[in-house]
Amino acid sequence: MSGIVFFATQNHDAVVDFYVETVGADVWLEQPDCTVLKHGNLLVGFCARDRTDDEGIVTILADDRAGVDAYHERVGAAATEDPHVEKTYDIYRFLARDPDGRTVEFQTFLDPEHSV
Template identity: 70%
Template sequence: MSGIVFFRTERHDSVVEFYTETVGAEVWLEQPDCTVLKHGNMLFGFCDRDATDDCGILTFVYDSRAEVDEMHATVGDAAREEPHENERYDIYQFFADDPDGRTVEFQAFLHPVDL
């Protein structure tokens, strides 16, 4: 079984470009006004609408701190903060904003987790 999380967006093309060109997601399915993306085992879609869903957080999980640091450099000015350890959740992380202002998190678990 699998699932897809969909978001309404007023900036379809720039949002899809951010997730494909910057984050490294792949287009999984094109529909008339929706694009479904795939990043690892995560499927998420953006549908061109008159309003934007900006609730929730899209979290991308990496295997190492180095990969999180690399993503921090890649997202550039979209990053809200420097990567740092979050002891409460045992992760290394930072938050950024996508072109719609949606919260995006990049993280690595500090201790191996079977995903």
């Protein structure tokens, strides 16, 4: 299965810049009012609208804990917590907010079988 998750955004340019410049995503497709980004096997689209979809979480996977720590450093003040182990899910992660206030999770699986 493959697909794209789309979000309405009031801050299209700032949101796209955040994911491209800070997170490291690439522009995969540019449409008249939507930009589809690719990061690894994630395709996510942001469409300019008069409202923001801020339900759910965009999760960015890192190869290891060092990768999560590097993301934490890169997002700076956008981070809402420090990286930590979440034992329930056997992950190392932290949360941040994109320019629209959407929750972004940066994580790695601690079980090597599920690493990216």
